[in-house]
Amino acid sequence: MHYVEKLFQSLQPLYNQPWFPYAVGVLGLIFAYSVWMTLRSLPKLVMYPIIMSTAVIIFMNWIYHRNEPEMLTPMVNMIAQFLPNSGQ
Numbered sequence: 001m002h003y004v005e006k007l008f009q010s011l012q013p014l015y016n017q018p019w020f021p022y023a024v025g026v027l028g029l030i031f032a033y034s035v036w037m038t039l040r041s042l043p044k045l046v047m048y049p050i051i052m053s054t055a056v057i058i059f060m061n062w063i064y065h066r067n068e069p070e071m072l073t074p075m076v077n078m079i080a081q082f083l084p085n086s087g088q
Contacts, residue, residue: 014020039047062068063083068076 039050042050060083062072063076063080064085066076066080066085
């Protein structure tokens with residue numbers, strides 16, 4: 001854990017740079033592509049449940065904490081009344 005804290009402290013001066021969000025986005029896309037290629041090498045019977053369970057976990061997290069993207073708020077409002085939330 002100490003190494004992670006040290007990494008974030010060393011990256012602190014970069015947070016205010018205008019190119020930093022784009023660099024993080026590109027790294028995220030490279031990581032997502034790598035994960036996608038790994039999942040494609042699995043049988044479809046294994047790949048689709050992994051993708052579906054990941055999507056359900058993210059969606060349930062949005063409903064519980066109500067931090068969904070703004071364009072999904074109407075859909076989440078309809079579903080959130082039936083599911084638990086953090087009460088904030």
